[in-house]
Amino acid sequence: MRILFVALVCLLMACGGKKTESADAEVKEWPDMDSFHMIMAESFHPYKDSANLAPAKGLAKEMADAASKWAAAQLPEKVNNDDMKGKLQKLNDGSQSLLKLITDNAADSLIGQSLTNLHSTFHEIQEGWYGGGKEEEKEHH
Numbered sequence: 758m759r760i761l762f763v764a765l766v767c768l769l770m771a772c773g774g775k776k777t778e779s780a781d782a783e784v785k786e787w788p789d790m791d792s793f794h795m796i797m798a799e800s801f802h803p804y805k806d807s808a809n810l811a812p813a814k815g816l817a818k819e820m821a822d823a824a825s826k827w828a829a830a831q832l833p834e835k836v837n838n839d840d841m842k843g844k845l846q847k848l849n850d851g852s853q854s855l856l857k858l859i860t861d862n863a864a865d866s867l868i869g870q871s872l873t874n875l876h877s878t879f880h881e882i883q884e885g886w887y888g889g890g891k892e893e894e895k896e897h898h
Contacts, residue, residue: 818856
């Protein structure tokens with residue numbers, strides 16, 4: 758009887774562990790964030806590193822579309838709250854504003870400031886996702 762009990766406990770632990778691993782894997786991924794991040798990185802870093810706005814100007818429509826899609830998407834449970842929804846709406850609004858500035862041929866200084874603000878908003882979202890940890894922020898910067 759004791760062996761049967763131990764076997765049953767081991768079986769339950771093995772099944773429970775798989776479920777937890779699967780849930781943890783889901784929590785570590787947010788495809789909409791990753792998609793936006795790729796566009797943001799290609800847009801922001803040339804500007805930050807050498808004041809080159811050409812990539813941001815070329816990717817503005819794609820960034821605005823990605824932000825709009827992301828803001829409308831169902832959020833992972835981990836970040837499904839009003840604070841995150843507000844940040845995503847701010848990111849969407851900022852992306853649309855950046856696109857308008859570029860379409861209207863605004864001064865590069867205004868475009869650069871808008872891009873910088875948008876990048877900051879994106880990092881607020883990342884911090885909300887990764888828990889504000891300094892190690893993960895550096896890793897995903």
